[in-house]
Amino acid sequence: MKKIITTKKIATTLLIGSCVLALAACGDKSANLNPQQPASLAQGQTADSKGLTESPYQSIFQDSLFVGDSIMEGLSFHDVLKEKNVLAGAGKTAEFALEDIDELAGRNPKQIFIQLGSDDILWPTDNPEEYSLQNYTKLIGAFKEKLPQAQITILSVTPVTAEAEKQEPRYKNISDYNQGLKELAEQENVGFVDLSPIFSDGSDDLYDSDGIHFKPKYYNKLLDLLKDQVK
Template sequence: MKSNVKLIAVASGIIVVMLVAIIVIIVMGNKANRISEKALETGSEKLQTAEQVSVKDSEESIDALLEKEKKEAEEKAASSQKEQEQEKPVKKEKLSNKEIKTIFKDSVFVGDSLTEGIEVYQFLSKSNVVYHRGMSVPQMGDLSDTIVGLNPKQVFLWFGMNDLIYFSGDADKFAEAYAEQIKALQKKLPDATIYVNSILPIRENAIKKKSVFKYYEDYNGALEDMCQEMGITFIDATALAEAHSDQFEPDGIHISSTFYPYWFKNVAEKAGLL
């Protein structure tokens, strides 16, 4: 009997131990699962954070690369433009005295006091300038022998200022007289090319003193029409003179020496000598 009781007590103890062990194993397993789940959750969060950081870093890197490429492209374009500007020849607004003498060495300028200034200011020599102060177109024939004797390749006529008074503002009569003189000169110099220069704008102070000067635009219009009919180049310097209106003499008619280089540049371009 005692033996059976002892046996039962041992079996009960073993069962209790086994139950305790099972409980411990279950508790430990649940704890491990919780730890694993927590670790997994933490790892996932870290991974997401890492991915976010990685994407952000990538985006920033791409933006920085694009900005760098844009900057390099802009610098390259600016450098290229600068090189082109340096290589592009600067267009001069006027001719030097040496250029004037070289370009017009075979030319003769014919006219009144404005033409006289070409020699007075030593832009060209007497062999390139024929003038008479106060001369009008009808008297141009008086200079024809001198002009022919110089045997020029180009003849630049520059009349009109005095003709405003001579023809009392009648542009048509002025153009008719001019055409007659040109035809006569062409017969004597058949191989020379003749050009006609426009009358320079007359300042308001001069027009107030002599109202007939206000017709200079009509005269220029008649000259342009005449040249077109005759197949002659008309060299208009109106815009040029207006752009340099500060270089007129106080009388509002004549020009200072500093304007001539600009005028010569315009003449050379229109005549195709540049």
């Protein structure tokens, strides 16, 4: 009987030991799956008192608001600017942006930068450019009414890569659409900035994999081009 009890104790001890080792192994695996390693700061970024990264552009454009579609949304998605300085979203057109007037007025920006059109030129209507510019005119009028002291600047629609244009031929209309935006800016007495100098070297390394959207370094170039517009 004594031998049986001793054997049971040994078996129990071995079982407990196995469980402890198994738990320790699981703990190691969890640590590997969720490594708590500090990420290095991107070039030009600083860490605030809470350890969060801050773009140097955030102070320059702290009183600005960037309105647009998913391309403009990249400013906050890539943490170049804070979300409060960006009012943009995928599929946004000049018509849909009219729904954001109250939100925009509530943020009370001193400068408004607008970049819409990448989705507008794909709109299923007989003349998407004309339809878009009509809504663009309404949008600017609403901005002036709600925020009469704000400085308004229209940005040209960014080009796409040759491959993206091949897949969606309507992107060939970007140049004509940008000419329409330039004329609209003159008509409405607002600013206009041609973004083509950013792409003057013909390099595609700014683009994301779809050839339409952009990597973070594009947004640094964009804000470098625009910082003189901020008073």
